[in-house]
Amino acid sequence: MEAEHVAIEATDEPDRAAQPAPVQLHNAPAEYVRSLSRAYGNRRVVALLQRQPAATAPAIARGYKAVSLQDPRWQKVDDLLTWTQLGWEAREVMRTYAVPLAEAVAGGGAPAFYDAKGNVCYLNLSSSPGEISAYFVHEMHHAKQARTGNSPGAEGFPDTEEHRRKWVAMMVEEEVVGTAMGFEHKRRLENRGLADINDHPAGMSSYRRVYNLWRDKALAEGKDEVAAGAAGREKGLARVRLMIANPGGRASPELGPPGGVGESYEDFYAREFRRSPHPSAAP
Numbered sequence: 001m002e003a004e005h006v007a008i009e010a011t012d013e014p015d016r017a018a019q020p021a022p023v024q025l026h027n028a029p030a031e032y033v034r035s036l037s038r039a040y041g042n043r044r045v046v047a048l049l050q051r052q053p054a055a056t057a058p059a060i061a062r063g064y065k066a067v068s069l070q071d072p073r074w075q076k077v078d079d080l081l082t083w084t085q086l087g088w089e090a091r092e093v094m095r096t097y098a099v100p101l102a103e104a105v106a107g108g109g110a111p112a113f114y115d116a117k118g119n120v121c122y123l124n125l126s127s128s129p130g131e132i133s134a135y136f137v138h139e140m141h142h143a144k145q146a147r148t149g150n151s152p153g154a155e156g157f158p159d160t161e162e163h164r165r166k167w168v169a170m171m172v173e174e175e176v177v178g179t180a181m182g183f184e185h186k187r188r189l190e191n192r193g194l195a196d197i198n199d200h201p202a203g204m205s206s207y208r209r210v211y212n213l214w215r216d217k218a219l220a221e222g223k224d225e226v227a228a229g230a231a232g233r234e235k236g237l238a239r240v241r242l243m244i245a246n247p248g249g250r251a252s253p254e255l256g257p258p259g260g261v262g263e264s265y266e267d268f269y270a271r272e273f274r275r276s277p278h279p280s281a282a283p
């Protein structure tokens with residue numbers, strides 16, 4: 001799940017000859033950023049991306065405190081991360097972008113949250129190391145997308161219906177991919193006997209069931225282990241997309257933002273977009 005880096009051209013002049021291509025946002029956040037660059041000029045987009053790098057001092061929210069990398073609770077999580085490729089990659093994101101860890105002073109709270117503005121990963125270290133490591137993999141996907149400029153904040157986008165819709169879709173898809181990455185990491189820990197087989201993180205059982213079903217189906221069709229695993233992950237990802245999708249009306253999605261009380265990620269990010277300041281419309 002290598003993120004695509006955003007290439008910003010050196011010129012300050014927008015390429016007015018180029019017609020923005022229709023944006024297939026769900027699979028191409030970077031293309032959305034490029035289309036903004038074309039529509040609004042590179043100077044504006046560069047300015048936007050320059051706001052993305054983390055502040056020099058971590059901005060830990062009030063009511064939270066830093067977690068030492070020497071903390072024995074984190075050390076157990078960190079050890080589990082070394083057992084999967086996704087775990088290694090998440091550790092690398094943390095190191096590369098110097099993402100500090102923090103927890104609620106009072107303990108408890110949401111399982112995990114990455115604050116893209118402050119570049120801080122908040123964890124609830126009271127759950128099992130296997131579950132926390134899955135959330136950490138998910139949060140480092142957000143960190144990588146934010147720090148590489150693949151998912152700029154809402155404040156960079158003009159306050160129009162179209163931009164709100166696209167920005168929300170970009171963020172919801174980031175949740176889908178990050179959640180599936182966390183599940184896949186946990187599934188591998190479970191397979192190695194390093195984590196309990198349970199429904200943690202929430203939705204894990206559905207992911208595992210769908211993965212196993214389609215992997216077994218592929219194996220029965222004569223596919224090799226690698227191809228069968230890929231089939232399982234693909235269907236697992238599709239299942240996560242359904243779990244997170246906004247069912248509409250008064251119904252709640254299967255998976256929503258932590259503490260959202262039935263709220264969908266779509267509603268959560270739409271609210272964030274509405275609350276955010278926005279640049280004035282393009283000239």
Ligand SMILES: [Zn+2]
Pocket residue numbers: 138139142175178
């Ligand atoms: Zn998330």
